[in-house]
Amino acid sequence: MFKMKNFLLGLNNNYPFVFYNLTHYIWIIIPIIGLYLMHQNRDKLYNINFKTKRRIVLSIISIMFLNMTIYYLPKIVYGVYDWKIDLPFHFCFIANYLFMYAVLFKNNNLYKIIYFLVFMGTIPTMLFPDLLESFDSFIFYHSFFSHHFFLLGVIFVYYAYDINITFDDMTKAFKFANAIFIIMFVFNNLFGTNYIMQKELPTHILELMPFLYEINYPIIILEATGIITLFIAYIPIYFNNRAKTNVIKETSC
Numbered sequence: 001m002f003k004m005k006n007f008l009l010g011l012n013n014n015y016p017f018v019f020y021n022l023t024h025y026i027w028i029i030i031p032i033i034g035l036y037l038m039h040q041n042r043d044k045l046y047n048i049n050f051k052t053k054r055r056i057v058l059s060i061i062s063i064m065f066l067n068m069t070i071y072y073l074p075k076i077v078y079g080v081y082d083w084k085i086d087l088p089f090h091f092c093f094i095a096n097y098l099f100m101y102a103v104l105f106k107n108n109n110l111y112k113i114i115y116f117l118v119f120m121g122t123i124p125t126m127l128f129p130d131l132l133e134s135f136d137s138f139i140f141y142h143s144f145f146s147h148h149f150f151l152l153g154v155i156f157v158y159y160a161y162d163i164n165i166t167f168d169d170m171t172k173a174f175k176f177a178n179a180i181f182i183i184m185f186v187f188n189n190l191f192g193t194n195y196i197m198q199k200e201l202p203t204h205i206l207e208l209m210p211f212l213y214e215i216n217y218p219i220i221i222l223e224a225t226g227i228i229t230l231f232i233a234y235i236p237i238y239f240n241n242r243a244k245t246n247v248i249k250e251t252s253c
Contacts, residue, residue: 116173
C-alpha cells in the first residue's frame with residue numbers, strides 16, 4: 001500500500017522526467033502522429049456508423065473522467081488535498097470537464113470552443129510539462145490523458161462528425177478563454193491562489209527560459225502563447241477545408 005501511495009501521489013523519483021530526453025521526445029511525437037493519422041484517415045472516421053461513433057466518444061469521456069477521479073481521490077484519502085492548488089480550476093482541467101459536458105449533451109457550439117482550448121493547454125504541456133517523475137508515478141499518466149489523450153479525443157470528434165469550425169469560432173474561443181482568465185483572476189486575488197499561473201510562472205519554465213524572469217506580468221506570456229496556439233489549432237481546419245474544396249472542384253469537373 002505504501003508503494004501504491006507513492007505512485008498515486010507522485011512521490012516516487014526512480015525515473016525522473018528529464019526535459020528533451022528520449023521520453024520527452026516520445027511524449028511530444030505521440031499526439032503529433034495521432035493527429036496526422038486521423039487527418040489522413042478522416043474519411044474513414046466520418047464513415048464509422050453513428051452508434052459506434054457514439055460508443056467511442058462516450059468511452060473517451062469516461063476515460064477522461066476516470067483519469068480525473070484517480071487524480072483527486074487519493075489526495076483526499078491520504079489527507080493531502082489542498083484546495084488552494086487542487087481545485088479543478090487549472091485551464092486544462094476546466095477544458096477537460098467542459099469537453100465531457102459538450103460530448104455528453106451533444107453541444108456542438110461549446111465543442112467548437114473547446115477544440116481551440118485543448119490546443120492552448122496541450123501544446124505548452126507537450127513542450128514544457130510540469131513533471132518531476134515519469135513511469136513510476138501516476139501524475140505522468142494523468143498528465144498524458146488530461147492533455148494528449150484529450151487532444152486526440154477532440155480531434156477524433158472533429159473528423160468523425162465532420163464538424164464545421166470557422167475562423168469566427170476561433171475568435172469566440174479567444175474571448176471564452178479570456179473570460180476564464182478574468183474569472184480566475186478575481187478568484188486568485190480573493191483567495192491568494194495561483195490557478196492558471198496568473199501570478200507567477202512555474203519554476204521549471206523559468207529555469208528553462210531564464211529571460212522570462214525579466215517579464216513581471218505572466219498574463220502577457222499567457223496571452224501571447226494563447227494567440228500562437230490558436231493559430232496552430234486552425235491548421236488542421238485549414239487543411240481539412242482545403243481538401244473538401246479540392247474534392248468539390250474535382251466533382252464539378
